Amino acid sequence: MTAMPGPRRRTGSSVPQPALYGALALTALFAGWWLATAIPGVVSPRVLPSPLDVVARFFFLAIEPFSGSTLEGHAIASLTRWLIGVLAALGLGIPIGVLLAWLPPCRAAITPIFELLRYIPPFAWVPIAVLWLGATTATQALIVFIAAFPACVINTQLGVSQVEPILLRAAKTLGAGPWTTLRRVVLPVAAPSIFTGVRIAFGNGWMALVGAELVVGKQGLGFLISQGQINDSVATIFVGMMAIGALGAAIDALLQRAQRVILPWKTASVRPLE
C-alpha cells in the first residue's frame, strides 16, 4: 500500500507543450495580420485595419462613448442580458430535466412539445419577442433563454437517467428518502453531464444574444458592431468582434475552473490506491 497521493501534478516543471504551441500560432497570426496591413497596396485599411489601429480604437472606445456607451458599457449591457437569460434557463431547465428523467408520464407529455420548439432557431423568436416585450432587456434575455434552455434540459435528463439504479437502491437501504437521494446521489452523479449542458447553454446563449443585438436594441456588443458597420469603422467592428470572442472564451474558462471546485471527485487522481 502506498500513501495517499497529493493533488495531481503537471508533468514536469517546464511550460506545457500545448500552451507553447498555442502561443506560437497566435503570434504567427498577428504577425501575418500586421504584415498584410503594413505593406502598402496589399490590403486596403477599409477592408482590414492594422492591428495597431485596432488597439488604438480599443483604447478610444474604452474611454469615449460610441453609440451611447463606452466599450465597457456595451459589454456590461450584453453580459447583464446574457446572465438573466442563462440563469433563467438553468433555473427552469435543470428541474425540468430531472422531472423528465424521473417521471415517464411527464416525459411522454413534454417531449413532443419540446422537440417541436427545439427546432425553431432562437433567432426566429426575435420578431415575436419584440412584439411581446418591445425592444427591452427582457426581449434580449428571452432570446438568450431560448438558446440556452434546451441544452440544460437535455443534458440534465441524460445525466439523471444514467445514474445507476443500484445507487438508488443503496441509498434506500441506508434510509434515504427521495429528496435526500436526489440531492446527495442523483444530482452529484449527474453533475458532470449537467455541467456539460451548462457550458453548451452558456455558449449558445452568448451567440444568440449577439445575433439579437445586431437587430434589436440600443446597447450591447452586437449593437456596437452594427454601429461600426453603419459608421464605416472597420476598426470598431474588429474591437467589438474581439471583445465578443474574448468574453465568450473567458466565460467558458471560468466555468471549467468552477467545475474543478464543484466536482472535485471528477478531477481527482484516477490512479487506483491499494
Next chain:
Amino acid sequence: MTTSDPSAQARATPKMEARGISKTFHTRAGDIVALDRCDLAIGQRDFVTVVGPSGCGKSTLMMIAAGLDAPSTGEILVDGRPAGPAGPQRTVVFQRFALFPSETVAENIAFGLRVAGIDRAERDRRVDEQLAFMRLAQFRDAYPHELSGGMQQRVAIARALVVRPEILLMDEPFGALDAQTRTVLQEEVSRLAREMNYTVMFITHSVEEAVYLGDRVVVMSARPGRIKRDLAVPRDAAWRGLEIEEASNHADFIDIKREIWELIRTEIVRQ
C-alpha cells in the same frame, strides 16, 4: 456433522423470517417463477449463507428480504412483525459495491448516519471506528474510483455496518473481486462475524465460501427457487478461525462441502 433441525433455535424468535415467498416475473415469453414458496428463518446472530445454482433466485430472495423488491406472495417479518419498506434496519452489501462516486470514503460511510440525523461528533466517532475496524483509515478522504475493488467493498461493508443494522444482507459481495482479494475479505468477514456477532444473510455461489462463513448453509434448488436443504455448520468446528486455505483441507470441512456440492450438482443436472 449436521443436526437434524438446524433452525430449531431460530424458531423461537427469529430475527428475520421469510414466509411463503414466491416471485413471478411477467415477461413477453410468459411468466417465469423465480421463487416458489420459500420459508427461511434467521435467528438472532445467525450467519446464514445461501447457495444455489445460478439463476435459482437467491439474489431475488435477498432483494425481497431487503425490501427492495416486492414478493408476489408471502411476507418478510423482522422480530415477528412485517418488515415494511427498505431501510437501515436491513442494510445491503451489493456485489458491485454501489458506492456514491461523488463522496469520499468517510462521506460514504457517514451517509446512513447523516440521513438518520445523528450529530456530527457522534458521526465522526462512529465513522472513525469503522475506518479502523475495516482497516481503511488511510483512505478516509479518497474517492471510490481511486480505490481497488477490494477496498471499495470494504467501504461498502463499513457503510452498511456503521448504522448498526438489525440484519446485514450481503449479495455475492465478493463475486466481482479477484481470487486473492476475495480470500482476504472472506477471512475478514469471518473475523467480523465472530467478533461482532452480527445477524447476516449472505448470498454466494461458492460452496466453499458458504461453508467457511456460515453457521447455517441454505441450499436452494434450481428455478423455480425453493429452499432445498438447511444445514448447520457447528460454530466450534475444529477449522474455525483458520485461514480459508487451511480450513478447506480439514476433513470435516471437506465432508460438509461435498454434501452441499452433491445437492447442487443434482440441481444443475436436473435443470
